[in-house]
Amino acid sequence: MKVINLHQEENEVIALAVQNNRQAQQWIYSKYSPRMLSVCRQYIKDLQLAEDVMITAFMKVFVHLDRFEKRGSFEGWIRRTMINECISYIRVQKKVQFIEDSVDFEEMDSETEIQFSVEDIQNLIDSLPDGYKVVFNLFVIEGFKHKEIASMLGITEGTSKSQFAHARRILKSKISNLKNQEKNY
Structure with a gap:
């Protein structure tokens, strides 16, 4: 040995x-x-x-x-x-299913800075439906392009973009809610 x-x-x-x-x-x-x-x-x-x-x-x-x-x-x-x-x-x-629909890709605004812990961010991402979460992680965290994600998951590029847009919209809403809760305290 x-x-x-x-x-x-x-x-x-x-x-x-x-x-x-x-x-x-x-x-x-x-x-x-x-x-x-x-x-x-x-x-x-x-x-x-x-x-x-x-x-x-x-x-x-x-x-x-x-x-x-x-x-x-x-x-x-x-x-x-x-x-x-x-x-x-x-x-x-x-048995995650990816729903194909078209959603316009909108830019996320960064009007107000708010600090979150890594745990808070992970909890926000965990709250996403599985299909959204997988695409979000592959795109944002791993840096894959939508074409690569589509190939990996066996979906269309449009579905990947749509899943990402939905995930972003949900996260944006949850972040807004957290900001409002923070303002009220």
């Missing part, structure tokens, strides 16, 4: 992990699991379920580690696996 020096290059650790070296796999898991749990939590409200999905996704990471082509960042590759696993989980468990 080889001992892994903590300062080894990540590529060396990846190469060892491809060979099923458990210490290398543990190093990868330990390094990336906190951030990946946050990614899964963005899509799945229940922390324990998010952790289960993350563990399942890490198993897929290790099974398919030889497919990592070292063109982009390793963390980005793992993150994409996490997102795909979250989407799969949501589809299977919740």
Whole structure:
């Protein structure tokens, strides 16, 4: 059994992990699991379920580690696996449906600044219907384009834009309500 020096290059650790070296796999898991749990939590409200999905996704990471082509960042590759696993989980468990309709894309105004904690923001996003939440996270948090989101979710680009517009409208309304509550106190 080889001992892994903590300062080894990540590529060396990846190469060892491809060979099923458990210490290398543990190093990868330990390094990336906190951030990946946050990614899964963005899509799945229940922390324990998010952790289960993350563990399942890490198993897929290790099974398919030889497919990592070292063109982009390793963390980005793992993150994409996490997102795909979250989407799969949501589809299977919740049977999310995306309703196609056309909505004009409006810009969100930033007339008044209000500060929210990360928990407040996550709770606002969690309150969205699942379809809206998935598209919102993919667009705003992950930075995917609507065309990419449409391809990932098996929907049209227009549906992606519509889901995002609805999510934004709901969030804008909830933020307005919070602002009004804050003014009244």
